[in-house]
Amino acid sequence: MKNEPLLEVESLHKHFSVPKQRIWERERYVKAVDGVSFEIYRGETFGLVGESGCGKSTMGLMIGGLISPSKGKIYFERNIITGSGKNFSNKIRRNMQIVFQDPYASLNPKKKIGWTLEEPLVIYREGNKQERQKKVYEMMELVGLEESIANRYPHELSGGQRQRIAIARALMLNPQFIIGDEPVSALDVSIQAQILNLMKRLQSKLNLTYLFISHDLNVIHYMSDRVGVMYLGEIVEKAHVEKIYERAYHPYTKSLFSAIPSIEPNTNSERIILKGDAPNPVCPPTGCRFHPRCPYAMDVCSKNSPQNIEVEKGHFVRCHLYNK
Ligand code: SF4
Numbered sequence: 277m278k279n280e281p282l283l284e285v286e287s288l289h290k291h292f293s294v295p296k297q298r299i300w301e302r303e304r305y306v307k308a309v310d311g312v313s314f315e316i317y318r319g320e321t322f323g324l325v326g327e328s329g330c331g332k333s334t335m336g337l338m339i340g341g342l343i344s345p346s347k348g349k350i351y352f353e354r355n356i357i358t359g360s361g362k363n364f365s366n367k368i369r370r371n372m373q374i375v376f377q378d379p380y381a382s383l384n385p386k387k388k389i390g391w392t393l394e395e396p397l398v399i400y401r402e403g404n405k406q407e408r409q410k411k412v413y414e415m416m417e418l419v420g421l422e423e424s425i426a427n428r429y430p431h432e433l434s435g436g437q438r439q440r441i442a443i444a445r446a447l448m449l450n451p452q453f454i455i456g457d458e459p460v461s462a463l464d465v466s467i468q469a470q471i472l473n474l475m476k477r478l479q480s481k482l483n484l485t486y487l488f489i490s491h492d493l494n495v496i497h498y499m500s501d502r503v504g505v506m507y508l509g510e511i512v513e514k515a516h517v518e519k520i521y522e523r524a525y526h527p528y529t530k531s532l533f534s535a536i537p538s539i540e541p542n543t544n545s546e547r548i549i550l551k552g553d554a555p556n557p558v559c560p561p562t563g564c565r566f567h568p569r570c571p572y573a574m575d576v577c578s579k580n581s582p583q584n585i586e587v588e589k590g591h592f593v594r595c596h597l598y599n600k
Contacts, residue, residue, distance in 0.1 A: 288348035323500030373446035379438035390426030515591035
């Protein structure tokens with residue numbers, strides 16, 4: 277089941293132009309995503325993790341066709357879909373849906389929930405009124421909501437109920453692939469667990485494939501089969517979730533993991549404190565982008581960009597420490 281990639285991303289770039297302060301200034305760009313490649317297999321969850329501003333949400337928007345990449349390619353079921361133009365056909369759009377962080381912002385406040393859920397079916401001319409309503413109620417039951425909620429407005433619901441509606445709406449057209457962009461970050465911890473469990477249940481019931489984007493390492497661990505760690509627009513480490521949580525290789529990944537609090541009394545893992553703030557993505561550091569903050573930096577690190585090295589089967593790291 278997991279041997280065939282549903283989605284492939286090949287050397288994807290997104291550079292946003294920075295407005296000029298003065299007419300004679302050179303054009304400058306924020307390099308939000310800079311040469312990212314990965315693949316997501318059918319039925320799996322690929323987790324993208326990294327600190328705020330690392331480019332993970334931009335990745336989600338490009339894959340979901342909401343913004344166009346500056347360079348690189350995206351394939352869905354082996355067909356190229358790069359860009360939001362004619363390549364991003366209605367068929368792909370209905371097969372790929374996004375659940376955003378803030379459910380309140382992603383629901384129309386002036387429309388009742390029943391209307392919001394029915395809308396995708398109306399746009400795609402699916403069934404008659406009766407059939408569409410039946411599907412709305414079925415989907416509400418699937419996400420654990422009572423039918424009566426169809427007559428309410430978004431402001432009458434709790435955060436958890438609104439996120440269930442956002443998930444139900446994403447599923448109305450029976451997509452294969454869901455992008456979750458921080459889908460539980462705006463919720464209370466107890467509600468987070470309910471939504472994560474719901475997403476897992478729906479995945480196995482409907483054979484969904486997920487790209488799950490989060491800054492929270494515990495959430496990524498719980499949800500993902502494989503993980504990509506992003507730093508300043510690049511994936512610096514990629515592996516199966518258990519491998520990377522058991523043994524991280526990249527110094528940035530190690531520092532992220534060292535910051536997870538542990539309740540085990542005998543845990544003696546040392547906290548790695550990074551120097552300074554993340555650099556400006558308009559002019560990222562030369563060589564390895566992490567070198568100004570890396571406790572293991574060597575001379576070569578500021579000069580040459582590290583290659584992607586397979587340190588164990590399926591475990592890739594971009595770091596000069598592992599050059600063979
Ligand atoms: Fe640190 Fe050098 Fe590895 Fe970059 S390449 S993470 S600076 S050791």
